[in-house]
Amino acid sequence: MAAWISEGVVFLGIVGADAVELEEVADEVAVGDGTSPYFLLTTSHPGESLVDAIAFAEILEGEYAGPVEVVEL
Numbered sequence: 001m002a003a004w005i006s007e008g009v010v011f012l013g014i015v016g017a018d019a020v021e022l023e024e025v026a027d028e029v030a031v032g033d034g035t036s037p038y039f040l041l042t043t044s045h046p047g048e049s050l051v052d053a054i055a056f057a058e059i060l061e062g063e064y065a066g067p068v069e070v071v072e073l
Helices: 002-006 019-031 050-058
Strands: 011-015 041-045
Touching: 011 019, 011 050, 019 041, 041 050
Parallel strands: 011 041
Antiparallel strands: none
């Protein structure tokens, strides 16, 4: 995730059975120890399809608008 932060990623949508837990981990990493938090919009999509999550990401506006990249782990 440090690489994503250094690349300027501003939105992270997580799909799958463990989406909620992984979102919490992402939030904790972004905040760190609080001395230099990184603002990252995160969402979890348990029970939703990847197609639905991509559609959600594609309608983001303002500072969160941009190209969507899918990373599968």
